[in-house]
């Protein structure tokens with residue numbers, strides 16, 4: 102199994118949304134999943150507690166004063182045969198670094214504005230620092246275009262702007278109302294509207310992420 106950490110300097114770029122929906126897609130692939138909520142805002146836990154969907158069974162809250170035990174918790178969950186996702190807070194380099202130190206893959210979601218691209222620098226350098234400290238090719242690092250308005254020039258150009266930053270780019274997640282509607286029901290997009298375009302996007306992303314971690 103593997104540990105996947107989602108990092109970002111900026112708030113609101115879709116980290117928790119990506120963690121929750123990837124958790125659902127991986128479970129749908131037959132994998133056992135644990136999603137660690139390491140953000141003191143605990144938005145992933147709040148989402149999970151809204152409903153009786155799969156998130157209510159796989160999200161584990163990391164209490165604020167237990168941020169240091171994040172690595173141990175992630176390793177223990179992995180050892181139990183789970184694919185582990187870690188949701189991290191924005192602007193918390195210590196937690197982000199702990200997550201990168203234990204992760205096989207770091208996902209860096211990025212919104213469509215040029216300002217979103219600038220804010221990737223810090224989490225990218227944290228992930229590279231973790232890799233240097235581990236003297237390993239891990240964590241692997243991938244960008245994820247997030248909340249993209251795919252019918253706009255800015256949206257269509259995001260993947261190539263990210264590629265120019267020298268990292269591989271995974272399939273994009275479009276900005277779609279169904280994503281927020283699912284959260285309001287305490288569900289993931291897969292559960293809320295399994296035939297939606299949005300669901301297909303998360304499925305494609307999950308399949309690409311799975312390929313990277315199982316390599």
Ligand SMILES: Nc1ncnc2c1ncn2[C@@H]1O[C@H](COP(=O)(O)OP(=O)(O)OP(=O)(O)O)[C@@H](O)[C@H]1O
Pocket residue numbers: 109111112113114115116117118119140142144189190191247248249274275276277278280281284
């Ligand atoms: N693809 C999407 N389409 C529509 N709305 C989205 C999408 N992704 C995220 N959102 C909405 O944007 C807001 C921020 O998303 P989310 O909480 O996942 O970001 P975050 O990066 O985890 O934020 P924070 O840094 O505060 O933890 C939420 O209201 C969420 O429902």
Ligand SMILES: [Mg+2]
Pocket residue numbers: 116117118140144145188189190
């Ligand atoms: Mg979040």
